[in-house]
Amino acid sequence: xxxxxxxxxxxxxxxxxxxxxxxxxxxxxxxxxxxxxxxxxxxxxxxxxxxxxxxxxxxxxxxxxxxxxxxxxxxxxxxxxxxxxxxxxxxxxxxxxxxxxxxxxxxxxxxxxxxxxxxxxxxxxxxxxxxxxxxxxxxxxxxxxxxxxxxxxxxxxxxxxxxxxxxxxxxxxxxxxxxxxxxxxxxxxxxxxxxxxxxxxxxxxxxxxxxxxxxxxxxxxxxxxxxxxxxxxxxxxxxxxxxxxxxxxxxxxxxxxxxxxxxxxxxxxxxxxxxxxxxxxxxxxxxxxxxxxxxxxxxxxxxxxxxxxxxxxxxxxxx
Amino acid sequence: xxxxxxxxxxxxxxxxxxxxxxxxxxxxxxxxxxxxxxxxxxxxxxxxxxxxxxxxxxxxxxxxxxxxxxxxxxxxxxxxxxxxxxxxxxxxxxxxxxxxxxxxxxxxxxxxxxxxxxxxxxxxxxxxxxxxxxxxxxxxxxxxxxxx
Numbered sequence: 117x118x119x120x121x122x123x124x125x126x127x128x129x130x131x132x133x134x135x136x137x138x139x140x141x142x143x144x145x146x147x148x149x150x151x152x153x154x155x156x157x158x159x160x161x162x163x164x165x166x167x168x169x170x171x172x173x174x175x176x177x178x179x180x181x182x183x184x185x186x187x188x189x190x191x192x193x194x195x196x197x198x199x200x201x202x203x204x205x206x207x208x209x210x211x212x213x214x215x216x217x218x219x220x221x222x223x224x225x226x227x228x229x230x231x232x233x234x235x236x237x238x239x240x241x242x243x244x245x246x247x248x249x250x251x252x253x254x255x256x257x258x259x260x261x262x263x264x265x266x267x268x269x270x271x272x273x274x275x276x277x278x279x280x281x282x283x284x285x286x287x288x289x290x291x292x293x294x295x296x297x298x299x300x301x302x303x304x305x306x307x308x309x310x311x312x313x314x315x316x317x318x319x320x321x322x323x324x325x326x327x328x329x330x331x332x333x334x335x336x337x338x339x340x341x342x343x344x345x346x347x348x349x350x351x352x353x354x355x356x357x358x359x360x361x362x363x364x365x366x367x368x369x370x371x372x373x374x375x376x377x378x379x380x381x382x383x384x385x386x387x388x389x390x391x392x393x394x395x396x397x398x399x400x401x402x403x404x405x406x407x408x409x410x411x412x413x414x415x416x417x418x419x420x421x422x423x424x425x426x427x428x429x430x431x432x433x434x435x
Numbered sequence: 436x437x438x439x440x441x442x443x444x445x446x447x448x449x450x451x452x453x454x455x456x457x458x459x460x461x462x463x464x465x466x467x468x469x470x471x472x473x474x475x476x477x478x479x480x481x482x483x484x485x486x487x488x489x490x491x492x493x494x495x496x497x498x499x500x501x502x503x504x505x506x507x508x509x510x511x512x513x514x515x516x517x518x519x520x521x522x523x524x525x526x527x528x529x530x531x532x533x534x535x536x537x538x539x540x541x542x543x544x545x546x547x548x549x550x551x552x553x554x555x556x557x558x559x560x561x562x563x564x565x566x567x568x569x570x571x572x573x574x575x576x577x578x579x580x581x582x583x
Contacts, residue, residue, distance in 0.1 A: 291489070314486055337454075
């Protein structure tokens with residue numbers, strides 16, 4: 117079975133000359149939950165729109181369930197659901213109107229599931245969408261997307277604007293989709309990295325229009341560490357690097373790195389250096405994200421970026 | 436009937452979620468809340484209750500089974516294995532050894548003599564046992580957050 121989502125060397129620029137997506141590679145296997153993270157403006161929304169076939173790429177390949185959605189027949193497009201950041205449902209209609217109207221176009225439409233979500237999320241079925249709060253409008257769009265029983269679900273910051281309870285409901289609804297066991301593939305962009313620790317199987321960091329690092333969440337949690345090495349002298353030796361470092365910073369005698377530590381033996385040689393102290397801290401996805409994008413400090417011109425061709429990183433693109 | 440479990444996932448700990456689940460099951464076995472033959476929740480139940488991806492629960496259960504804590508009975512679900520208690524002791528010793536190794540490294544870096552290190556450990560143990568007498572609550576997962 118091929119990947120559910122495939123993108124290769126995707127590129128999209130806009131008339132303003134801005135290049136939103138450039139060299140975007142992505143493979144998501146059936147049943148995976150892939151979390152796309154990145155700073156605002158990294159190109160996440162454009163990438164999702166390209167995948168959904170709402171934008172035409174300038175160059176590159178894109179396939180969802182085996183073909184491009186840009187020119188796919190309706191039957192194929194219906195196997196994929198997309199919930200955008202902005203409002204997209206006609207807001208003069210109520211949820212039950214929308215269910216009836218949209219349901220006509222789908223063979224897989226599950227009106228019972230729509231009612232179930234409405235009940236669970238306290239969404240009134242007979243009130244125009246426009247009269248709902250922003251958060252509830254978003255949940256209504258999600259409920260409609262789920263009711264089509266998609267094989268691929270593309271969600272652009274689904275939790276933005278939701279209160280903590282609604283967010284939890286959204287997460288448990290995604291878990292339900294996974295528990296249904298029909299192999300639904302989910303790709304979501306988000307800034308809520310704590311949720312990804314529980315939900316996602318894969319995570320990709322997007323920067324300047326492409327994925328710069330990706331890996332299995334569990335593997336990152338197990339191996340990504342903040343390592344701090346403190347030398348007894350006033351300054352760290354110039355040629356010193358922490359084995360496995362992906363990003364590294366030196367401040368006098370202190371070298372701090374975001375490092376991939378598969379096995380503590382990797383640091384044995386460093387620990388054996390005379391007078392050196394080594395501290396290893398586990399990292400949450402959020403801390404990892406912050407470390408990844410941390411600007412090198414200004415007073416340290418010799419700050420170096422560790423070799424990106426480090427073995428095993430980015431996890432899948434390289435192997 | 437299976438005992439009531441309060442499993443928790445901390446998504447700020449940096450410890451893999453499957454490992455957190457494993458540690459808590461092992462903790463429940465060590466504490467006697469879970470006994471050999473007790474049924475553990477189904478994958479579906481646990482995934483829904485904790486709000487975690489079902490594949491993560493599968494991973495935790497598979498690892499627990501591989502380590503011998505849990506056994507699957509065809510069509511009936513998963514149960515705490517007969518010799519889980521004995522394994523728990525071994526696991527605790529492993530965890531303690533990992534911590535001791537770290538302590539040994541630090542002590543060497545600080546050029547501390549062995550008797551001094553042992554004194555410090557003894558003092559800390561003493562302080563803890565007075566604390567513990569005052570408050571019977573066990574130190575939660577203190578020695579079991581392996582995999583770091």
